[in-house]
Amino acid sequence: MKTVGVHDTSFRNLKIISILEQISSCQKRKMISILIDPDKVTENQIDKLIGHPDFINVDFIFIGGSLVTDGSMGHCIHLIKQRTQKPIVIFPGSPNQIHNQADGILLLSLISGRNSDLLIGRHVESSHKLKNSNLELLSTGYILLDGGRTTTVSYISNTTPIPQDKPDIAAATALAGCQIGHKLIYLDCGSGANKHASEKLIQQVKNEINVPLIVGGGIKTQYDAEKVFRAGADIVVVGNHLEKNPYFLSELAAAKYNS
Numbered sequence: 624m625k626t627v628g629v630h631d632t633s634f635r636n637l638k639i640i641s642i643l644e645q646i647s648s649c650q651k652r653k654m655i656s657i658l659i660d661p662d663k664v665t666e667n668q669i670d671k672l673i674g675h676p677d678f679i680n681v682d683f684i685f686i687g688g689s690l691v692t693d694g695s696m697g698h699c700i701h702l703i704k705q706r707t708q709k710p711i712v713i714f715p716g717s718p719n720q721i722h723n724q725a726d727g728i729l730l731l732s733l734i735s736g737r738n739s740d741l742l743i744g745r746h747v748e749s750s751h752k753l754k755n756s757n758l759e760l761l762s763t764g765y766i767l768l769d770g771g772r773t774t775t776v777s778y779i780s781n782t783t784p785i786p787q788d789k790p791d792i793a794a795a796t797a798l799a800g801c802q803i804g805h806k807l808i809y810l811d812c813g814s815g816a817n818k819h820a821s822e823k824l825i826q827q828v829k830n831e832i833n834v835p836l837i838v839g840g841g842i843k844t845q846y847d848a849e850k851v852f853r854a855g856a857d858i859v860v861v862g863n864h865l866e867k868n869p870y871f872l873s874e875l876a877a878a879k880y881n882s
Contacts, residue, residue, distance in 0.1 A: 641759055642683075642710050642712060642726060642727040642759050642761060643759070643761055643806060643807075645682070645683075645710065646683075646761075646807065646835050646857075646858065647835060653852050653856075653857065653858075653859070653879050653882050654682040654683070654857060654858045654859075654879070655680060655681050655682055655683075655858070655859055655861070655875050655876070655879055656681070656682060656683040656684065656685050656712075656837070656839075656858055656859070656860045656861075657672065657681055657683075657684055657685070657860075657861060657862065657865055657872075658685040658686070658687075658714060658814075658839065658860050658861065658862030658863075658865075659672075659684060659685070659686045659699065659703070659862065660686075660687070660688035660814070660862065660866070661686065661687075661688065661695040661696045661698070661699035662688055662695055663688070663866060664699065664866060666702055668866065668869070669699075669702050669703060669706065670706070671869045672865070672869050672872070673703070673706045673707050674706075675869055675870070675872050675873075676873075677872040677873045677875070677876040678707075678872060680872070680875070680876035680879060681709060681872070682709070682710075682858070683709065683710050683711075683712055683858070684703060684707075684709055684710065684711045684712070685712050685713075685714040685729070685860060685862075686699060686700060686703070686711055686712070686713055686714060686725065687713050687714035687715050687716055687720055688714075688716055688814070696713075696720055696722055697722050697724060700722055700724040700725055701724060704724060710726045710727065711724075711725045711726050711727075712725065712726060712727045712728065712729060712761065713725045713727070713728040713729065713758070714729050714731075715728060715729065715731065716776075716779070717745070718745045718746075718748040718749035718752070721749060721752050721753060721756060721758070723756050723757050723758065725758060726758070726759060727758055727759035727760070727761055728753070728758045728759070728760060728761065729761050729763045729765075729807070729809070730746065730753075730760045730761060730762050730763060731763050731765040731809070732746070732762075732763070732764060732765060732800070732805065733765050733767065733780055733782060734764045734765060734766060734796055734799065734800045734805075735765070735766040735767045735768075735782065735784070735785050735793075735796055736767065736780060736781075736782030736783070737782070738780055738781055738782050741780055741782070761806060761807055762804060762805045762806045762807070763805055763806070763807040763808070763809050763837075764796075764797060764799075764800025764801070764805035764807070764808045764809065765809045765811065766785065766793060766796055766797060766800075766808065766809065766810050766811065766828075767780070767782060767784045767785065767811055767812075767813065768784050768785050768787055768793065768810055768811065768812045768820055768824070768840070769784040769785065769786050769787055769812070770784070770812025770813050770816025770817055770818055770819070770840050770841045771812075771816060771817030771818045771841075772815070772816060772817050774812070774813025774814055774815055774816060774840075776811070776813045776814070777813060784812075784813075787818075787820070787821050787824055790821070790823050790824040790827040790828070791827065793810070793824050793827065793828055794824075794827040794828045794830070794831045795831070797810075797828045797831055797832050797836075798831040798832060800832075801831075801832050801833065801834055805834065806834055806835075807834055807835050807836075807837060808828065808832055808834055808835075808836050808837065809837040809838075809839070810824070810825065810828060810836065810837070810838045810839070810856075811838075811839045811840045811860075812839070812840030812841045813840050814840065814862060814863045815863050816840040816841035817841060818841045819838070819840060819841035819842045819843075819847055819850075819851055820838050820840070820841075820851065820854075820856075822850055822851075822853075822854040823854075825838060825851060825854035825855045825856055826854050826855050828855070829854070829855030829856075830855075835857040835858065836855060836856055836857050836858070837856070837857065837858040837860060838851050838856035838858070838859055838860065839859070839860030839861070839862070840860075842859060842860075842861050842864065843864045843871075844874065845874035845875070845877055845878045846878075848861075848874065848875055848878035848879075848882075849878040849881055849882050852878060852879070852882030853882050859875070859878070859879075861875060
C-alpha cells in the first residue's frame with residue numbers, strides 16, 4: 624500500500640502537547656477539523672482528502688458517526704494513520720466506538736437534551752474501557768441545534784434540537800455546561816443539515832463561555848465558514864459536504880485565514 628505524502632511535519636512536534644492544549648491555542652488562531660464517517664468513506668476518498676494540497680490547513684481529524692459498524696472505525700483509523708500524523712479524535716456515537724489507535728476522544732454529554740443515557744448513562748458503560756485506554760479524554764458539552772431537517776443524531780438520540788430562534792436557551796445551556804466542568808462546547812446542526820448555526824446564536828453562546836467553541840453541521844461554502852468563524856467559532860467542523868467534494872478544503876483554508 625502506497626503512503627500518501629503529506630506536509631504535516633509540524634504536528635510531530637505537537638505530539639508532546641495535549642490535544643486540549645492544542646485546541647485551547649485556537650484563541651490565537653482559527654482551526655479546522657474534518658469529520659470522517661468510517662461507514663461512508665472509502666480508501667480512495669481518504670487518499671484524495673489527505674493528499675489534497677490544502678490538507679496542510681487541517682488541524683484535527685474527527686472520526687465517528689451515529690451508525691458505525693463494528694470494526695470499520697479501527698480500519699479507518701489505521702488507514703488515516705498510515706497517511707498523516709495529525710491528531711485523530713473520536714467523535715463517538717456509542718460506547719463501543721473506542722479505539723486505542725486514536726489520539727483522543729470527545730467525551731460528549733448531550734446537554735441540550737433530556738436523555739439521561741446521553742448525559743451520563745453511556746459514560747458509565749464506557750468508563751472502565753476509557754480508563755484502560757491511552758486516549759486523551761476531552762470533556763465536551765454537546766448542543767444539538769435545529770438545522771432545518773431531521774438528522775441521524777436527533778433521531779438516534781431521541782432528543783429535540785434547540786430552535787435557532789432561541790439563542791438565549793443555547794447560551795444558557797452552554798454556560799451551564801461550562802459550570803459543571805466541560806472543557807469544550809460543541810454546537811452541532813447534525814450531518815446533512817440544511818443550515819448551519821446562526822451568527823446570532825454563535826455570538827450569544829461565545830459571549831457566555833470561556834472555553835473553546837466548536838461548530839459543525841450545514842457548512843457548505845467558504846462564505847458559510849467565514850460567517851461561523853467571525854461569529855465566534857474557534858473550530859469549524861465539516862464532514863458531509865467534504866465527502867462529496869474534497870476540493871472544499873481550499874475554501875475552508877481561505878475562510879480560516881480570512882476570519
